[in-house]
Amino acid sequence: MLLGLVFLVVLITVPLARGRLTKLADLKLRAVWLAPLGIAVQIVIIEIVPAGRAHVHEAIHIFSYVLLGVFCWANRRIPGMPLVLLGGALNFIAITVNGGVMPADPELARHVAGAEGFVNSGAMENPHLLFLGDVFATPQSWPMYNVFSIGDITIELGVLTLLHVVSESRLVPRRLRRPAPVSV
8 A cells, every 4th residue: 555655656756857657658568467467466365355374375475476576577678677676576585485474573563453364564473584574664643654665665766767767757867868668
């Protein structure tokens, strides 16, 4: 939810910086079906059908990252996509070494509303690579308090880069404003 909200804020910054969102239509994306599928899989296991066998949900969670990673790799020549790929890889590593769940800082995670069934991020005993996990948080006073990782931050920076470079916004130096490459 938090990543989606940040994405919308980043999207709004493009016209404010005199970028043209219509330029996004010129992107030649490869394997485009993988991104919505990977996101849909995550929504299903986290929001729609969180109940079930934990190991099945954890395996599906990891699989959703594989789908998203393949999409990012296929489009790695698009400005910003290498950062999205890096952020996703950092999250994938943290999730995979912890059995399909993103480890979260116990102090921060206890303030997140509890959910029944599969939880994609949570405090755990003896987490591996906790520094890659959800160790950052929005202020508790915010309406949508949430925890997030360095991978999430890297993904958002990649999206910011992609949107502003491709849309040729004024936040991007003129010498870096160039059309996105055609898929090879």
